[in-house]
Amino acid sequence: MPEYKLSYLPLRYLAEPARLIFHYAQEEFEDEQLGFDEWESVKQTSPFNTLPLLTINGKTQIGQSMTIFRYLAKQFGLDGGTDLEDAHINCIAEYFREMMEKARPFVRFWNRGIVEKNFEQNDEEPEFPLAVQQLKLYLEPAVREYFPVIIDLLKKSKSDFFADSGITWVDFFISEYVDSLKNVAPELAEQYPELLEHSKIVHSIPQLQNYLESRKHTDW
Numbered sequence: 001m002p003e004y005k006l007s008y009l010p011l012r013y014l015a016e017p018a019r020l021i022f023h024y025a026q027e028e029f030e031d032e033q034l035g036f037d038e039w040e041s042v043k044q045t046s047p048f049n050t051l052p053l054l055t056i057n058g059k060t061q062i063g064q065s066m067t068i069f070r071y072l073a074k075q076f077g078l079d080g081g082t083d084l085e086d087a088h089i090n091c092i093a094e095y096f097r098e099m100m101e102k103a104r105p106f107v108r109f110w111n112r113g114i115v116e117k118n119f120e121q122n123d124e125e126p127e128f129p130l131a132v133q134q135l136k137l138y139l140e141p142a143v144r145e146y147f148p149v150i151i152d153l154l155k156k157s158k159s160d161f162f163a164d165s166g167i168t169w170v171d172f173f174i175s176e177y178v179d180s181l182k183n184v185a186p187e188l189a190e191q192y193p194e195l196l197e198h199s200k201i202v203h204s205i206p207q208l209q210n211y212l213e214s215r216k217h218t219d220w
């Protein structure tokens with residue numbers, strides 16, 4: 001059995017789909033969540049100076065989140081039933097990631113208090129007018145442009161998930177983001193009931209329950 005270590009921050013954002021894949025597949029892994037000082041030093045050793053980072057058997061490193069998800073999905077049978085289905089879910093994932101990048105200045109803004117406080121939970125609400133401004137500038141237009149297309153794709157699937165054959169890593173990827181949207185912009189999230197329902201279905205998978213009940217709440 002390979003030894004896996006997933007290094008990230010005490011957030012869900014770019015690491016949570018990998019954590020969910022591990023828990024779904026019931027595979028052991030080290031869930032390394034780094035504080036600010038450790039993060040700075042680990043960054044220097046990671047191939048792209050970024051996190052998340054997956055280390056396999058203490059030496060091989062995969063340093064891009066989407067590649068980590070795809071790699072793990074392949075190992076644990078969450079990459080679709082056929083090569084064509086794999087291509088289909090990858091298109092959906094790339095499209096969704098495009099949206100995430102457009103919305104990212106808002107995510108950075110939302111998490112900045114946590115980063116300044118060395119990753120301790122930020123109990124203060126972000127200053128309201130600024131938060132609304134960032135939401136209107138980045139998150140909301142991205143969601144409004146991309147979510148309808150994502151919903152159409154979900155509706156065309158023959159299963160409750162994005163692939164006709166059933167659950168794949170892309171369901172973890174998208175449902176986690178939708179869950180975060182519910183935390184930071186509930187009124188916006190409510191306008192996309194199909195994705196809320198999808199997220200609910202993914203988060204009710206039995207293999208995930210122990211983890212979901214015990215994980216610490218973070219907005220992202």
Ligand SMILES: N[C@@H](CCC(=O)N[C@@H](CS)C(=O)NCC(=O)O)C(=O)O
Nearest residue numbers: 013014049050051052063064065066
């Ligand atoms: N394309 C990369 C982006 C990773 C990324 O930007 N990670 C952030 C943390 S969420 C980071 O490490 N930023 C470097 C920094 O802040 O110095 C991926 O998907 O893994």
